[in-house]
Amino acid sequence: MSPNVTLSFDSLSRVDASARFGFGSCPQYLTSISGPIEVRLAAEQPSQATIEVHVRPLTNVPGTESKTVAVILKEAIQMEVIVEANPRTLIQFVVQALVPTPKVTDELVAAMINCCTLSLLNAGSIPMRGVICAVSVARVSSVNGEESMYKIQPVEEHPSRIQATGCFAFLFSDSYSSNTYSSSCVWTSWRSLHPGSLKAVEESELARARDAAQKPAREVWERMKSLVEEGERVKRKETWIKDASHSTEAKKMDVGEEDVNMEI
Amino acid sequence: MRPPSPSIPEKDFLFAALKQGLRLDGREFLETRPVTLTFGPELGWVECSLGKTRVLAQVDAKMVKPPPERPFEGFITIHSELSPMASSEFELGRPSEEEVTITRMLDKVIRRSDVVDKESLCILSGQRVWHLRLNVHCLSDSGNLLDCVCLAGIVALKHFRRPDVEVVGEEVTVHPPTFRAPIPLSLHHNPYCFTFAFFSDTSLNPVLDPNLLEQRLNGGLMSIALNAQRELCVVQKSGGVPLEPGDILKIVNVAALKAKDLDAFVESRLQEDWEGRKIEIR
Numbered sequence: 151m152s153p154n155v156t157l158s159f160d161s162l163s164r165v166d167a168s169a170r171f172g173f174g175s176c177p178q179y180l181t182s183i184s185g186p187i188e189v190r191l192a193a194e195q196p197s198q199a200t201i202e203v204h205v206r207p208l209t210n211v212p213g214t215e216s217k218t219v220a221v222i223l224k225e226a227i228q229m230e231v232i233v234e235a236n237p238r239t240l241i242q243f244v245v246q247a248l249v250p251t252p253k254v255t256d257e258l259v260a261a262m263i264n265c266c267t268l269s270l271l272n273a274g275s276i277p278m279r280g281v282i283c284a285v286s287v288a289r290v291s292s293v294n295g296e297e298s299m300y301k302i303q304p305v306e307e308h309p310s311r312i313q314a315t316g317c318f319a320f321l322f323s324d325s326y327s328s329n330t331y332s333s334s335c336v337w338t339s340w341r342s343l344h345p346g347s348l349k350a351v352e353e354s355e356l357a358r359a360r361d362a363a364q365k366p367a368r369e370v371w372e373r374m375k376s377l378v379e380e381g382e383r384v385k386r387k388e389t390w391i392k393d394a395s396h397s398t399e400a401k402k403m404d405v406g407e408e409d410v411n412m413e414i
Numbered sequence: 415m416r417p418p419s420p421s422i423p424e425k426d427f428l429f430a431a432l433k434q435g436l437r438l439d440g441r442e443f444l445e446t447r448p449v450t451l452t453f454g455p456e457l458g459w460v461e462c463s464l465g466k467t468r469v470l471a472q473v474d475a476k477m478v479k480p481p482p483e484r485p486f487e488g489f490i491t492i493h494s495e496l497s498p499m500a501s502s503e504f505e506l507g508r509p510s511e512e513e514v515t516i517t518r519m520l521d522k523v524i525r526r527s528d529v530v531d532k533e534s535l536c537i538l539s540g541q542r543v544w545h546l547r548l549n550v551h552c553l554s555d556s557g558n559l560l561d562c563v564c565l566a567g568i569v570a571l572k573h574f575r576r577p578d579v580e581v582v583g584e585e586v587t588v589h590p591p592t593f594r595a596p597i598p599l600s601l602h603h604n605p606y607c608f609t610f611a612f613f614s615d616t617s618l619n620p621v622l623d624p625n626l627l628e629q630r631l632n633g634g635l636m637s638i639a640l641n642a643q644r645e646l647c648v649v650q651k652s653g654g655v656p657l658e659p660g661d662i663l664k665i666v667n668v669a670a671l672k673a674k675d676l677d678a679f680v681e682s683r684l685q686e687d688w689e690g691r692k693i694e695i696r
Protein backbone atom coordinates (compact mmCIF):
# COMPACT_ATOMS: atom_id res chain seq x y z
CA MET A 151 0.00 0.00 0.00
CA SER A 152 1.96 2.99 -1.09
CA PRO A 153 0.68 6.27 0.23
CA ASN A 154 -0.26 8.89 -2.31
CA VAL A 155 1.84 11.95 -1.49
CA THR A 156 2.32 15.39 -2.99
CA LEU A 157 5.63 17.01 -2.25
CA SER A 158 7.56 19.94 -3.62
CA PHE A 159 10.21 22.43 -2.69
CA ASP A 160 9.01 25.97 -2.46
CA SER A 161 10.87 29.22 -2.87
CA LEU A 162 9.96 31.66 -0.13
CA SER A 163 12.38 34.52 -0.32
CA ARG A 164 12.94 35.57 3.30
CA VAL A 165 13.65 32.19 4.85
CA ASP A 166 16.41 29.69 4.29
CA ALA A 167 14.24 26.93 2.87
CA SER A 168 10.65 25.91 2.42
CA ALA A 169 8.74 22.87 1.27
CA ARG A 170 5.21 21.61 0.83
CA PHE A 171 3.91 18.19 1.65
CA GLY A 172 0.54 16.49 1.73
CA PHE A 173 -0.98 13.04 1.74
CA GLY A 174 -3.31 12.99 -1.20
CA SER A 175 -3.37 15.13 -4.30
CA CYS A 176 -2.83 18.56 -2.80
CA PRO A 177 -0.31 19.85 -0.28
CA GLN A 178 -1.54 20.06 3.28
CA TYR A 179 1.33 21.90 4.91
CA LEU A 180 3.92 24.49 3.97
CA THR A 181 6.96 24.57 6.23
CA SER A 182 9.63 27.20 6.25
CA ILE A 183 12.91 26.96 8.07
CA SER A 184 15.50 29.56 8.97
CA GLY A 185 18.68 28.52 10.55
CA PRO A 186 21.13 28.59 12.10
CA ILE A 187 20.30 32.22 12.92
CA GLU A 188 20.58 34.65 15.79
CA VAL A 189 18.80 33.55 18.96
CA ARG A 190 17.23 35.58 21.76
CA LEU A 191 19.36 35.62 24.86
CA ALA A 192 16.66 33.95 26.92
CA ALA A 193 16.41 30.98 24.57
CA GLU A 194 20.13 30.55 23.99
CA GLN A 195 21.73 27.25 24.93
CA PRO A 196 25.49 27.17 25.44
CA SER A 197 26.19 23.75 23.92
CA GLN A 198 23.48 23.20 21.36
CA ALA A 199 21.24 24.94 18.90
CA THR A 200 17.76 25.92 20.02
CA ILE A 201 14.91 24.57 17.94
CA GLU A 202 11.72 26.59 17.74
CA VAL A 203 8.60 25.29 16.03
CA HIS A 204 5.50 27.35 15.31
CA VAL A 205 2.42 25.58 14.04
CA ARG A 206 -0.21 27.78 12.45
CA PRO A 207 -3.62 26.51 11.43
CA LEU A 208 -5.29 27.94 8.35
CA THR A 209 -8.29 29.31 10.21
CA ASN A 210 -8.30 30.57 13.77
CA VAL A 211 -5.58 31.68 16.06
CA PRO A 212 -3.09 28.96 16.98
CA GLY A 213 -4.43 27.34 20.14
CA THR A 214 -3.62 24.53 22.50
CA GLU A 215 -3.72 21.87 19.81
CA SER A 216 -1.17 23.73 17.74
CA LYS A 217 1.06 23.99 20.78
CA THR A 218 0.80 20.24 21.43
CA VAL A 219 1.72 19.42 17.88
CA ALA A 220 4.59 21.90 18.00
CA VAL A 221 6.03 20.03 20.98
CA ILE A 222 5.73 16.73 19.10
CA LEU A 223 7.45 18.18 16.05
CA LYS A 224 10.23 19.63 18.17
CA GLU A 225 10.92 16.20 19.63
CA ALA A 226 11.01 14.60 16.20
CA ILE A 227 13.30 17.30 14.82
CA GLN A 228 15.69 17.01 17.76
CA MET A 229 16.24 13.41 16.76
CA GLU A 230 17.23 14.17 13.22
CA VAL A 231 19.15 17.42 13.56
CA ILE A 232 22.62 17.39 15.08
CA VAL A 233 22.08 20.25 17.50
CA GLU A 234 25.56 20.16 19.02
CA ALA A 235 27.07 21.37 15.79
CA ASN A 236 25.80 24.93 16.08
CA PRO A 237 25.61 26.05 19.70
CA ARG A 238 24.09 29.38 20.63
CA THR A 239 22.02 29.57 17.47
CA LEU A 240 18.39 29.20 16.57
CA ILE A 241 16.73 26.92 14.05
CA GLN A 242 13.25 28.23 13.47
CA PHE A 243 10.45 26.25 11.87
CA VAL A 244 7.08 27.62 10.88
CA VAL A 245 4.51 25.04 9.81
CA GLN A 246 1.58 26.62 8.00
CA ALA A 247 -1.52 24.58 7.30
CA LEU A 248 -2.86 24.99 3.78
CA VAL A 249 -6.11 23.16 4.34
CA PRO A 250 -8.64 23.67 7.14
CA THR A 251 -7.73 21.37 10.00
CA PRO A 252 -10.55 21.33 12.53
CA LYS A 253 -8.94 18.41 14.31
CA VAL A 254 -5.31 17.40 14.15
CA THR A 255 -5.42 13.75 13.14
CA ASP A 256 -2.52 11.31 13.03
CA GLU A 257 -2.33 11.71 9.27
CA LEU A 258 -1.82 15.45 9.66
CA VAL A 259 0.87 14.94 12.29
CA ALA A 260 2.65 12.57 9.91
CA ALA A 261 2.32 15.14 7.12
CA MET A 262 3.80 17.83 9.36
CA ILE A 263 6.78 15.69 10.30
CA ASN A 264 7.44 14.87 6.67
CA CYS A 265 7.09 18.51 5.71
CA CYS A 266 9.66 19.58 8.30
CA THR A 267 12.05 16.91 7.04
CA LEU A 268 11.58 18.04 3.47
CA SER A 269 12.35 21.64 4.31
CA LEU A 270 15.46 20.54 6.23
CA LEU A 271 16.60 18.73 3.08
CA ASN A 272 15.98 21.88 1.06
CA ALA A 273 17.96 24.02 3.49
CA GLY A 274 21.17 22.09 3.47
CA SER A 275 22.59 24.41 6.11
CA ILE A 276 21.63 22.26 9.07
CA PRO A 277 23.58 19.10 9.83
CA MET A 278 21.32 16.07 10.10
CA ARG A 279 21.95 12.57 11.31
CA GLY A 280 19.17 11.08 9.24
CA VAL A 281 15.88 11.67 7.54
CA ILE A 282 12.65 11.14 9.44
CA CYS A 283 9.58 10.00 7.55
CA ALA A 284 6.25 9.33 9.15
CA VAL A 285 3.01 7.60 8.24
CA SER A 286 -0.16 6.99 10.18
CA VAL A 287 -1.58 3.55 10.73
CA ALA A 288 -4.87 2.36 12.10
CA ARG A 289 -6.10 -1.03 13.07
CA VAL A 290 -9.47 -1.45 11.45
CA SER A 291 -11.86 -4.25 12.13
CA SER A 292 -13.34 -5.77 9.01
CA VAL A 293 -17.03 -5.63 8.20
CA ASN A 294 -18.02 -8.78 10.01
CA GLY A 295 -16.05 -7.64 13.06
CA GLU A 296 -13.78 -10.64 13.35
CA GLU A 297 -10.51 -9.86 11.63
CA SER A 298 -8.61 -6.68 11.89
CA MET A 299 -6.07 -5.32 9.50
CA TYR A 300 -3.61 -2.50 9.59
CA LYS A 301 -4.32 0.28 7.14
CA ILE A 302 -2.35 3.29 6.16
CA GLN A 303 -4.02 6.71 6.07
CA PRO A 304 -7.49 5.42 6.79
CA VAL A 305 -9.36 8.63 6.21
CA GLU A 306 -12.38 7.05 4.59
CA GLU A 307 -12.93 4.41 7.17
CA HIS A 308 -15.99 4.41 9.28
CA PRO A 309 -14.84 5.79 12.63
CA SER A 310 -16.49 3.11 14.70
CA ARG A 311 -14.46 0.39 12.98
CA ILE A 312 -11.15 1.90 13.93
CA GLN A 313 -9.88 0.22 17.07
CA ALA A 314 -6.46 1.75 17.51
CA THR A 315 -4.56 4.39 15.62
CA GLY A 316 -1.26 6.17 15.68
CA CYS A 317 1.51 7.79 13.76
CA PHE A 318 4.96 6.22 13.39
CA ALA A 319 8.10 8.18 12.58
CA PHE A 320 11.17 6.36 11.26
CA LEU A 321 14.67 7.69 11.08
CA PHE A 322 16.45 6.67 7.86
CA SER A 323 20.15 6.88 8.21
CA ASP A 324 23.19 5.22 6.70
CA SER A 325 25.13 5.28 9.95
CA TYR A 326 24.89 1.54 10.29
CA SER A 327 25.68 0.27 6.84
CA SER A 328 26.62 1.89 3.57
CA ASN A 329 24.61 -0.33 1.23
CA THR A 330 21.20 -0.14 2.71
CA TYR A 331 19.62 2.69 4.57
CA SER A 332 18.34 1.25 7.77
CA SER A 333 15.38 2.67 9.54
CA SER A 334 14.44 2.71 13.16
CA CYS A 335 11.22 3.87 14.70
CA VAL A 336 11.94 6.96 16.76
CA TRP A 337 8.49 8.18 17.69
CA THR A 338 4.97 6.89 17.84
CA SER A 339 1.59 7.94 19.07
CA TRP A 340 -0.08 4.53 18.87
CA ARG A 341 -3.09 4.37 21.12
CA SER A 342 -6.24 2.36 21.46
CA LEU A 343 -9.46 4.20 20.88
CA HIS A 344 -11.39 1.93 23.18
CA PRO A 345 -9.53 1.92 26.48
CA GLY A 346 -10.45 -1.08 28.51
CA SER A 347 -9.20 -4.54 29.24
CA LEU A 348 -10.46 -6.19 26.08
CA LYS A 349 -9.14 -3.73 23.54
CA ALA A 350 -6.10 -2.19 25.21
CA VAL A 351 -2.76 -1.98 23.45
CA GLU A 352 -0.43 -4.98 23.65
CA GLU A 353 3.27 -5.02 22.95
CA SER A 354 2.97 -7.52 20.09
CA GLU A 355 0.24 -5.43 18.52
CA LEU A 356 2.42 -2.35 18.71
CA ALA A 357 5.21 -4.27 16.97
CA ARG A 358 2.82 -5.42 14.23
CA ALA A 359 1.57 -1.88 13.67
CA ARG A 360 5.10 -0.60 13.50
CA ASP A 361 6.04 -3.25 10.93
CA ALA A 362 3.01 -2.30 8.88
CA ALA A 363 4.14 1.29 8.88
CA GLN A 364 7.75 0.63 7.93
CA LYS A 365 7.29 -0.04 4.22
CA PRO A 366 5.05 2.98 3.48
CA ALA A 367 7.47 5.19 5.42
CA ARG A 368 10.27 3.90 3.24
CA GLU A 369 8.23 4.73 0.16
CA VAL A 370 7.72 8.28 1.41
CA TRP A 371 11.46 8.47 1.93
CA GLU A 372 12.09 7.24 -1.62
CA ARG A 373 9.81 9.97 -2.94
CA MET A 374 11.75 12.59 -1.00
CA LYS A 375 15.01 11.25 -2.36
CA SER A 376 13.74 11.35 -5.92
CA LEU A 377 12.56 14.93 -5.42
CA VAL A 378 16.04 15.95 -4.35
CA GLU A 379 17.56 14.02 -7.26
CA GLU A 380 15.20 15.73 -9.71
CA GLY A 381 16.34 19.10 -8.49
CA GLU A 382 19.96 18.08 -8.88
CA ARG A 383 19.39 16.63 -12.35
CA VAL A 384 17.73 19.81 -13.59
CA LYS A 385 20.64 21.88 -12.31
CA ARG A 386 23.18 19.62 -14.00
CA LYS A 387 21.22 19.64 -17.26
CA GLU A 388 21.25 23.42 -17.24
CA THR A 389 25.01 23.56 -16.86
CA TRP A 390 25.33 20.91 -19.58
CA ILE A 391 23.27 23.01 -21.97
CA LYS A 392 25.45 26.05 -21.29
CA ASP A 393 28.64 24.03 -21.89
CA ALA A 394 27.26 22.37 -25.01
CA SER A 395 26.75 25.72 -26.67
CA HIS A 396 30.49 26.28 -26.39
CA SER A 397 31.81 22.85 -27.26
CA THR A 398 31.53 21.36 -30.72
CA GLU A 399 30.33 17.92 -29.78
CA ALA A 400 27.63 17.50 -27.18
CA LYS A 401 28.42 14.73 -24.77
CA LYS A 402 25.37 13.20 -23.26
CA MET A 403 25.99 12.21 -19.65
CA ASP A 404 23.66 9.87 -17.95
CA VAL A 405 23.24 9.54 -14.20
CA GLY A 406 25.81 6.77 -13.77
CA GLU A 407 28.58 8.76 -15.44
CA GLU A 408 27.71 11.82 -13.45
CA ASP A 409 28.14 9.92 -10.20
CA VAL A 410 31.50 8.63 -11.31
CA ASN A 411 32.70 12.06 -12.40
CA MET A 412 31.28 13.80 -9.36
CA GLU A 413 33.96 15.08 -7.08
CA ILE A 414 33.55 15.11 -3.36
CA MET B 415 24.86 40.10 15.40
CA ARG B 416 24.77 41.55 11.93
CA PRO B 417 22.77 44.80 11.98
CA PRO B 418 19.67 44.58 9.82
CA SER B 419 19.80 45.54 6.17
CA PRO B 420 20.16 48.12 4.64
CA SER B 421 23.84 48.80 4.94
CA ILE B 422 25.37 52.14 3.99
CA PRO B 423 26.69 50.94 0.61
CA GLU B 424 23.23 49.57 -0.23
CA LYS B 425 21.66 52.87 0.72
CA ASP B 426 24.11 54.91 -1.34
CA PHE B 427 23.71 52.60 -4.31
CA LEU B 428 19.93 52.78 -4.21
CA PHE B 429 19.83 56.57 -4.02
CA ALA B 430 22.42 56.98 -6.74
CA ALA B 431 20.44 54.65 -9.00
CA LEU B 432 17.16 56.42 -8.27
CA LYS B 433 18.77 59.78 -9.05
CA GLN B 434 19.59 58.42 -12.48
CA GLY B 435 15.99 57.27 -12.89
CA LEU B 436 16.78 53.59 -12.44
CA ARG B 437 15.23 51.12 -10.05
CA LEU B 438 17.37 48.28 -8.87
CA ASP B 439 15.12 45.56 -10.26
CA GLY B 440 14.84 47.23 -13.64
CA ARG B 441 11.24 48.41 -13.32
CA GLU B 442 9.91 51.83 -14.22
CA PHE B 443 9.18 54.14 -11.29
CA LEU B 444 5.44 53.59 -11.64
CA GLU B 445 5.47 49.93 -12.56
CA THR B 446 4.30 47.19 -10.23
CA ARG B 447 5.81 43.77 -10.01
CA PRO B 448 4.02 40.97 -11.88
CA VAL B 449 0.96 39.72 -10.03
CA THR B 450 0.23 36.00 -9.96
CA LEU B 451 -2.90 34.48 -8.46
CA THR B 452 -3.08 30.78 -7.65
CA PHE B 453 -6.42 29.39 -6.60
CA GLY B 454 -6.67 26.39 -4.35
CA PRO B 455 -8.87 23.34 -4.73
CA GLU B 456 -11.42 24.88 -2.40
CA LEU B 457 -13.38 28.01 -3.13
CA GLY B 458 -12.16 31.06 -1.29
CA TRP B 459 -8.51 29.96 -1.12
CA VAL B 460 -6.03 32.05 -3.02
CA GLU B 461 -2.30 32.55 -2.95
CA CYS B 462 -1.33 35.96 -4.28
CA SER B 463 2.18 36.97 -5.16
CA LEU B 464 3.52 40.39 -6.05
CA GLY B 465 6.98 39.52 -7.30
CA LYS B 466 8.56 37.68 -4.40
CA THR B 467 6.08 38.87 -1.80
CA ARG B 468 3.55 36.14 -1.19
CA VAL B 469 0.33 36.07 0.77
CA LEU B 470 -2.24 33.34 1.33
CA ALA B 471 -5.87 34.25 1.98
CA GLN B 472 -8.79 32.02 2.78
CA VAL B 473 -12.45 32.73 3.44
CA ASP B 474 -14.87 30.55 5.30
CA ALA B 475 -18.37 31.10 6.58
CA LYS B 476 -20.42 29.82 9.44
CA MET B 477 -23.89 30.54 10.69
CA VAL B 478 -24.17 32.30 14.02
CA LYS B 479 -26.63 34.29 16.04
CA PRO B 480 -26.26 38.00 15.32
CA PRO B 481 -25.55 40.53 18.05
CA PRO B 482 -28.76 42.15 19.35
CA GLU B 483 -27.83 45.65 18.19
CA ARG B 484 -27.58 44.53 14.54
CA PRO B 485 -30.02 41.72 13.93
CA PHE B 486 -30.31 42.17 10.18
CA GLU B 487 -26.69 42.02 9.16
CA GLY B 488 -24.03 39.38 8.93
CA PHE B 489 -20.49 40.28 9.85
CA ILE B 490 -16.99 39.69 8.72
CA THR B 491 -13.87 39.25 10.81
CA ILE B 492 -10.38 39.51 9.44
CA HIS B 493 -7.49 37.69 10.97
CA SER B 494 -3.99 38.50 9.87
CA GLU B 495 -0.91 37.84 11.90
CA LEU B 496 2.64 37.97 10.65
CA SER B 497 4.62 34.86 11.45
CA PRO B 498 8.36 34.27 11.28
CA MET B 499 7.72 32.65 7.90
CA ALA B 500 7.32 36.07 6.32
CA SER B 501 10.68 37.04 7.73
CA SER B 502 12.68 35.94 10.74
CA GLU B 503 12.50 39.51 12.01
CA PHE B 504 8.84 39.08 12.86
CA GLU B 505 8.14 37.63 16.25
CA LEU B 506 4.88 36.09 17.22
CA GLY B 507 2.94 37.97 19.83
CA ARG B 508 4.85 41.21 19.36
CA PRO B 509 3.22 43.16 16.52
CA SER B 510 5.68 45.41 14.76
CA GLU B 511 4.61 48.77 13.41
CA GLU B 512 4.23 47.33 9.95
CA GLU B 513 1.96 44.60 11.22
CA VAL B 514 -0.26 47.14 12.96
CA THR B 515 -0.45 49.16 9.73
CA ILE B 516 -1.44 46.08 7.78
CA THR B 517 -4.15 45.12 10.24
CA ARG B 518 -5.59 48.61 10.27
CA MET B 519 -5.49 49.02 6.50
CA LEU B 520 -7.15 45.66 5.95
CA ASP B 521 -9.84 46.69 8.36
CA LYS B 522 -10.35 50.02 6.60
CA VAL B 523 -10.23 48.64 3.07
CA ILE B 524 -12.37 45.58 3.54
CA ARG B 525 -14.59 46.22 6.47
CA ARG B 526 -15.11 49.94 6.81
CA SER B 527 -15.42 50.59 3.11
CA ASP B 528 -18.32 48.13 3.03
CA VAL B 529 -17.01 45.73 0.46
CA VAL B 530 -19.34 42.93 1.45
CA ASP B 531 -23.07 43.57 1.42
CA LYS B 532 -23.77 42.66 5.01
CA GLU B 533 -27.52 42.56 4.68
CA SER B 534 -27.28 39.82 2.10
CA LEU B 535 -25.56 37.74 4.75
CA CYS B 536 -28.68 37.66 6.85
CA ILE B 537 -30.54 34.36 6.86
CA LEU B 538 -33.15 34.75 9.55
CA SER B 539 -33.12 38.15 11.13
CA GLY B 540 -32.32 38.13 14.78
CA GLN B 541 -31.45 34.45 14.78
CA ARG B 542 -29.14 33.35 12.03
CA VAL B 543 -26.63 35.27 9.98
CA TRP B 544 -23.45 34.38 8.14
CA HIS B 545 -20.21 35.12 9.92
CA LEU B 546 -17.48 35.39 7.32
CA ARG B 547 -13.91 34.88 8.39
CA LEU B 548 -11.06 36.07 6.25
CA ASN B 549 -7.74 34.54 7.23
CA VAL B 550 -4.65 36.12 5.78
CA HIS B 551 -1.23 34.53 6.13
CA CYS B 552 1.88 36.31 4.95
CA LEU B 553 4.23 33.77 3.50
CA SER B 554 7.05 35.99 2.37
CA ASP B 555 7.77 39.68 2.86
CA SER B 556 9.77 41.10 -0.01
CA GLY B 557 8.43 44.60 0.28
CA ASN B 558 4.92 46.00 -0.01
CA LEU B 559 3.14 43.38 2.02
CA LEU B 560 0.24 45.75 2.37
CA ASP B 561 -0.80 45.78 -1.28
CA CYS B 562 -0.42 42.05 -1.54
CA VAL B 563 -2.50 41.45 1.56
CA CYS B 564 -5.33 43.69 0.39
CA LEU B 565 -5.32 42.11 -3.05
CA ALA B 566 -5.36 38.59 -1.63
CA GLY B 567 -8.23 39.51 0.68
CA ILE B 568 -10.38 40.94 -2.08
CA VAL B 569 -9.69 38.11 -4.50
CA ALA B 570 -10.48 35.52 -1.82
CA LEU B 571 -13.80 37.22 -1.14
CA LYS B 572 -14.59 37.29 -4.84
CA HIS B 573 -13.62 33.65 -5.25
CA PHE B 574 -15.59 32.36 -2.28
CA ARG B 575 -19.00 30.77 -2.66
CA ARG B 576 -21.25 30.24 0.31
CA PRO B 577 -23.71 27.37 0.63
CA ASP B 578 -27.22 27.98 -0.58
CA VAL B 579 -29.73 28.48 2.20
CA GLU B 580 -33.48 28.07 2.08
CA VAL B 581 -35.70 29.66 4.68
CA VAL B 582 -39.26 28.44 5.07
CA GLY B 583 -40.99 30.25 7.89
CA GLU B 584 -38.71 29.74 10.85
CA GLU B 585 -36.88 26.72 9.45
CA VAL B 586 -33.52 27.13 7.85
CA THR B 587 -32.13 24.50 5.50
CA VAL B 588 -28.53 24.70 4.42
CA HIS B 589 -27.99 22.86 1.16
CA PRO B 590 -24.59 21.19 0.88
CA PRO B 591 -22.56 22.02 -2.22
CA THR B 592 -23.30 18.61 -3.69
CA PHE B 593 -27.02 19.33 -3.87
CA ARG B 594 -27.24 22.96 -4.77
CA ALA B 595 -24.58 25.12 -6.31
CA PRO B 596 -23.03 27.51 -3.80
CA ILE B 597 -23.63 31.18 -4.47
CA PRO B 598 -21.09 33.98 -4.59
CA LEU B 599 -20.95 36.75 -2.04
CA SER B 600 -22.62 39.99 -2.94
CA LEU B 601 -19.87 42.59 -3.04
CA HIS B 602 -20.54 46.30 -3.42
CA HIS B 603 -17.21 47.11 -4.99
CA ASN B 604 -13.65 45.87 -5.33
CA PRO B 605 -11.02 48.14 -3.82
CA TYR B 606 -7.35 47.64 -4.62
CA CYS B 607 -4.52 49.14 -2.64
CA PHE B 608 -1.45 50.83 -4.12
CA THR B 609 1.51 51.92 -2.07
CA PHE B 610 3.94 54.60 -3.13
CA ALA B 611 7.26 55.16 -1.43
CA PHE B 612 8.88 58.58 -1.18
CA PHE B 613 12.40 59.34 -0.29
CA SER B 614 13.85 62.03 1.93
CA ASP B 615 15.59 63.51 -1.09
CA THR B 616 12.59 65.32 -2.57
CA SER B 617 14.09 65.49 -6.04
CA LEU B 618 13.45 61.76 -6.39
CA ASN B 619 10.06 60.82 -7.77
CA PRO B 620 7.87 58.43 -5.77
CA VAL B 621 8.04 54.74 -6.69
CA LEU B 622 5.05 52.43 -6.91
CA ASP B 623 5.17 49.00 -5.26
CA PRO B 624 8.46 49.36 -3.39
CA ASN B 625 10.51 46.23 -3.00
CA LEU B 626 12.22 45.36 0.26
CA LEU B 627 15.19 47.71 -0.01
CA GLU B 628 13.11 50.65 -1.21
CA GLN B 629 10.64 50.12 1.59
CA ARG B 630 13.37 50.04 4.21
CA LEU B 631 14.92 53.25 2.94
CA ASN B 632 11.74 55.19 2.36
CA GLY B 633 11.19 58.67 3.64
CA GLY B 634 7.42 58.19 3.70
CA LEU B 635 4.81 55.80 2.39
CA MET B 636 1.45 56.66 0.95
CA SER B 637 -1.18 53.99 0.39
CA ILE B 638 -4.26 54.57 -1.71
CA ALA B 639 -7.12 52.13 -1.90
CA LEU B 640 -9.61 52.69 -4.66
CA ASN B 641 -11.77 50.70 -6.99
CA ALA B 642 -11.89 50.55 -10.75
CA GLN B 643 -14.65 53.15 -10.83
CA ARG B 644 -12.27 55.82 -9.51
CA GLU B 645 -13.84 55.89 -6.05
CA LEU B 646 -11.33 56.42 -3.31
CA CYS B 647 -11.77 54.23 -0.25
CA VAL B 648 -8.69 54.90 1.83
CA VAL B 649 -5.83 57.35 1.57
CA GLN B 650 -3.23 56.69 4.17
CA LYS B 651 -0.08 58.65 4.76
CA SER B 652 1.41 58.22 8.18
CA GLY B 653 4.36 60.51 8.70
CA GLY B 654 7.22 60.94 6.31
CA VAL B 655 8.14 63.60 3.83
CA PRO B 656 5.51 66.33 3.34
CA LEU B 657 3.86 66.35 -0.10
CA GLU B 658 2.42 69.04 -2.31
CA PRO B 659 -1.29 68.73 -3.16
CA GLY B 660 -0.35 68.57 -6.85
CA ASP B 661 1.86 65.55 -6.22
CA ILE B 662 -0.90 63.79 -4.37
CA LEU B 663 -3.36 64.30 -7.20
CA LYS B 664 -0.85 62.97 -9.70
CA ILE B 665 -0.38 59.89 -7.61
CA VAL B 666 -4.12 59.35 -7.29
CA ASN B 667 -4.46 59.49 -11.06
CA VAL B 668 -1.71 56.93 -11.48
CA ALA B 669 -3.38 54.68 -8.93
CA ALA B 670 -6.71 55.01 -10.74
CA LEU B 671 -5.20 53.76 -13.99
CA LYS B 672 -3.48 50.88 -12.24
CA ALA B 673 -6.69 49.93 -10.48
CA LYS B 674 -8.49 49.52 -13.79
CA ASP B 675 -5.76 47.25 -15.16
CA LEU B 676 -5.60 45.22 -11.99
CA ASP B 677 -9.35 44.80 -11.92
CA ALA B 678 -9.36 43.51 -15.50
CA PHE B 679 -6.57 41.08 -14.65
CA VAL B 680 -8.31 39.77 -11.54
CA GLU B 681 -11.56 39.26 -13.40
CA SER B 682 -9.84 37.34 -16.18
CA ARG B 683 -8.04 35.10 -13.70
CA LEU B 684 -11.24 34.40 -11.80
CA GLN B 685 -12.99 33.58 -15.06
CA GLU B 686 -10.19 31.19 -16.07
CA ASP B 687 -10.34 29.45 -12.73
CA TRP B 688 -14.12 29.23 -12.81
CA GLU B 689 -14.06 27.55 -16.18
CA GLY B 690 -11.66 24.96 -14.88
CA ARG B 691 -13.96 23.89 -12.08
CA LYS B 692 -17.12 21.84 -12.18
CA ILE B 693 -19.41 23.57 -9.75
CA GLU B 694 -22.76 23.02 -11.32
CA ILE B 695 -24.16 20.63 -13.86
CA ARG B 696 -27.02 21.84 -15.88
